[in-house]
Amino acid sequence: MRLRVLTALGCGIAILLCSGAWWGVPVAAGVTYGLDRVLSRQPPAAVRAQRDRAVADLPLGADLLASALRAGSPVDRAVAAVAEAIDGPLGERLDRVARSLRLGADPPEAWAHLADLPGAGRLIAAAVRSSASGAALSGAFTRLADDLRADRAVAAETAARRAGVLIVLPLGVCFLPAFLLAGLVPVLVTVLGDAL
Structure with missing residues (x-):
């Protein structure tokens, strides 16, 4: 129970510190309360x-x-x-x-x-x-x-398929911007430079 309360309070304090404005107080209080409610509904790890x-x-x-x-x-x-x-x-x-x-x-x-x-x-x-x-x-x-x-067996196969999809997601997030910056931007700059 103490860990749950400390986690909720820590998140609320982090929001309060990051906001740095008066509106951070009600947001932090709401997040702290909501997170405590969500965590209290979760069964303990041993159970x-x-x-x-x-x-x-x-x-x-x-x-x-x-x-x-x-x-x-x-x-x-x-x-x-x-x-x-x-x-x-x-x-x-x-x-x-x-x-x-x-x-x-x-x-x-x-x-x-x-x-x-x-x-x-x-x-x-x-x-x-x-x-x-x-x-x-x-x-x-x-x-x-x-x-x-x-x-x-069906649940294990589904979880394995889901893991394969989730593994590709970070690669797309990392490589897509790199491809755009290294591959497409120079081509667009060259084409637009010649056209103007």
Whole structure:
């Protein structure tokens, strides 16, 4: 929290010093307040790292759940076994799901421990749908794991393409003015000098 406040204050002071006029005071105050609000909405780095690790483990967790269910384990025991096997942030969440199921919670309530993970919504929907209809859950979890891996591959490819475009941007910003100054300006000066 202190770092957030110091960052916002530092930006406000920098604006105040750069402006050097009376109008810099309200602008600096507005920027300081706005930056503090924006930074306060961001989750801490540790929370983001745990969420990213849980999302990365989600396809493996779905595969392990499918395997445990195919082996004949009840859902609560399968979830508990996978929670113990995976460990980490996803394991902790799955452990809460297993304990909730063992204590008799409704499936939507029990699986809600995974609700804030990107991609877990489909896993929750499959588990709730299976509890209501009695459909086989192992096949749904296997398909879900494959879909999550495919989504991750598409996201990685998109990020790689975006990085390629962003790498070219500084080159264009640097070389375009140099080309204009070194290549076009002398030609224009020569042509205009001959014409006048």
